[in-house]
Amino acid sequence: MAIEKTYAEINEKIKSGRAVVLTAEEIISLVDEKGISEAAKSVDVVTTGTFGAMCSSGVFLNFGHAKPRIRMQKVWLNGVQAYSGIASVDAYLGATELPEDDPCNNNYPGEFLYGGGHVIQDLVAGKSLHLKATSYGTDCYPRREIETAVTLDDINEATLFNPRNAYQNYNCAVNLSNRTIYTYLGMLKPHLGNAHYSSAGQLSPLLNDPYFMTIGIGTKIFLGGGIGYVAWNGTQNFPEIQKDAAGKDYGPAGATLSVVGDLKQMDANWLVGTSMLGYGASLTVGLGIPIPILNEEVMRCVAVADKDLYAPVVDYSKAFSQRIPGNLGFVSYAALKSGKITVNGREIPTAPLSSYPRARQIANILKNWIRQGDFLLTEPVKQLPSYKNNISAKALTIG
Amino acid sequence: MPRKKIILRFGKDIADRPIIYRLVKDYDLIINILKANVDQNKEGVMVLELTGDNCDPGLEYLKEQGVTVQPLAEEVFRNEEKCTSCGACTDICPSGALYIERPSMEVKFNSDNCIVCQICLKVCPVKAMEVRF
Numbered sequence: 001m002a003i004e005k006t007y008a009e010i011n012e013k014i015k016s017g018r019a020v021v022l023t024a025e026e027i028i029s030l031v032d033e034k035g036i037s038e039a040a041k042s043v044d045v046v047t048t049g050t051f052g053a054m055c056s057s058g059v060f061l062n063f064g065h066a067k068p069r070i071r072m073q074k075v076w077l078n079g080v081q082a083y084s085g086i087a088s089v090d091a092y093l094g095a096t097e098l099p100e101d102d103p104c105n106n107n108y109p110g111e112f113l114y115g116g117g118h119v120i121q122d123l124v125a126g127k128s129l130h131l132k133a134t135s136y137g138t139d140c141y142p143r144r145e146i147e148t149a150v151t152l153d154d155i156n157e158a159t160l161f162n163p164r165n166a167y168q169n170y171n172c173a174v175n176l177s178n179r180t181i182y183t184y185l186g187m188l189k190p191h192l193g194n195a196h197y198s199s200a201g202q203l204s205p206l207l208n209d210p211y212f213m214t215i216g217i218g219t220k221i222f223l224g225g226g227i228g229y230v231a232w233n234g235t236q237n238f239p240e241i242q243k244d245a246a247g248k249d250y251g252p253a254g255a256t257l258s259v260v261g262d263l264k265q266m267d268a269n270w271l272v273g274t275s276m277l278g279y280g281a282s283l284t285v286g287l288g289i290p291i292p293i294l295n296e297e298v299m300r301c302v303a304v305a306d307k308d309l310y311a312p313v314v315d316y317s318k319a320f321s322q323r324i325p326g327n328l329g330f331v332s333y334a335a336l337k338s339g340k341i342t343v344n345g346r347e348i349p350t351a352p353l354s355s356y357p358r359a360r361q362i363a364n365i366l367k368n369w370i371r372q373g374d375f376l377l378t379e380p381v382k383q384l385p386s387y388k389n390n391i392s393a394k395a396l397t398i399g
Numbered sequence: 400m401p402r403k404k405i406i407l408r409f410g411k412d413i414a415d416r417p418i419i420y421r422l423v424k425d426y427d428l429i430i431n432i433l434k435a436n437v438d439q440n441k442e443g444v445m446v447l448e449l450t451g452d453n454c455d456p457g458l459e460y461l462k463e464q465g466v467t468v469q470p471l472a473e474e475v476f477r478n479e480e481k482c483t484s485c486g487a488c489t490d491i492c493p494s495g496a497l498y499i500e501r502p503s504m505e506v507k508f509n510s511d512n513c514i515v516c517q518i519c520l521k522v523c524p525v526k527a528m529e530v531r532f
């Protein structure tokens with residue numbers, strides 16, 4: 001008989017401390033041993049995790065009102081500007097924003113030692129930040145300038161709102177040119193000198209629910225060390241099944257999530273300011289999603305292992321920047337994690353950019369929260385689109 | 400056995416002499432070349448690890464030959480609290496001092512193999528690598 005469990009049934013088991021929870025890494029050997037049906041019967045929740053640079057991250061802030069009031073037309077925190085073209089004393093600080101005096105790539109490759117992501121980490125860590133704001137005066141908001149110190153405790157709201165996180169899969173980047181290049185996937189040595197990838201593979205949230213059978217709007221997640229929610233699909237959300245020129249299937253890619261959560265209950269260990277040499281500043285985000293085992297089909301998806309998951313190998317010296325379609329083939333995450341892959345007949349060393357040990361830690365923390373009965377699962381209020389919706393990327397045309 | 404890490408600077412007048420060979424042959428020293436470079440002016444820099452009982456006489460010999468000898472005082476450290484074990488440094492580190500332990504995928508740092516080139520300080524996304532003097 002087919003196995004069917006509801007969210008309510010699984011939550012009852014969580015509340016009574018009887019829920020069986022495993023990580024997406026642990027479930028692989030269990031399914032190998034017992035098979036899909038038996039595993040689906042005995043396991044209630046599988047937890048996932050990922051810890052990588054997620055540039056499309058930021059925080060909505062409300063600073064509270066000074067006496068006399070200022071509208072805050074322009075806002076800086078530790079010299080990094082936050083967008084304040086919204087209501088008075090509201091601002092959005094983006095992870096990749098740089099101080100106006102940053103030399104950027106004028107001394108190539110630029111170091112980008114401090115940016116929006118670092119400000120967010122300092123804020124979460126409870127550090128005192130220098131707040132500067134300027135404005136034109138109005139009758140109701142007469143003040144034109146303010147400089148003061150603020151901490152996370154001092155301000156009204158700090159809501160992490162990341163428009164594009166948790167990339168389902170990602171390119172494996174190489175460099176075919178004859179010079180070293182500096183990309184958002186790290187330093188790439190010339191003539192296929194190395195290959196960088198950035199995914200937790202078998203632990204990655206959206207590779208474990210590739211068809212969005214359980215993850216949807218309202219799903220409760222681990223975000224930045226605290227609790228967050230899936231707010232919407234991410235920007236550039238183009239879920240697809242990867243295929244090579246011959247039509248061979250290489251599994252899911254392309255989906256993204258938009259996530260939200262209260263920064264005040266997050267932790268600086270899981271929101272880390274990041275500097276990519278020659279590229280820019282960012283924020284490394286810890287994110288984990290629990291997957292309720294509603295049926296055997298969900299179990300089949302979470303049982304996926306690194307050997308079954310593939311990344312396309314893309315040349316970042318030309319193909320990426322010039323938007324030349326195609327790739328140099330697909331490589332499995334098992335091969336990528338072995339430290340060596342073969343591209344164009346050459347064996348080249350690989351390195352990850354997202355931390356697999358931290359991803360595993362997130363999946364384990366989430367597992368413990370659920371086991372302790374503290375963390376119940378939420379049924380999505382709306383499903384997210386999947387590859388079946390055939391959403392394709394639009395290009396920006398010039399002229 | 401005594402062990403020393405040193406930086407040697409060779410002027411162009413001596414860059415063509417088999418000086419390191421003498422350290423092995425005459426002073427019975429185990430040498431480990433961590434870094435070696437001869438620039439376009441034919442001036443050379445070498446970072447060397449010496450092991451053996453005759454380290455001091457060997458260093459005296461180098462000085463007699465006109466080699467500038469300087470102890471390798473800089474050391475690279477990893478801030479364990481900051482490092483997230485992402486791995487971005489592991490294929491950039493030229494000496495294998497930074498590497499991934501499998502299957503845990505934890506990043507390890509073996510300072511014995513570090514040649515203090517300091518490229519890890521630049522490529523580390525979370526600035527977990529530090530140099531101390």
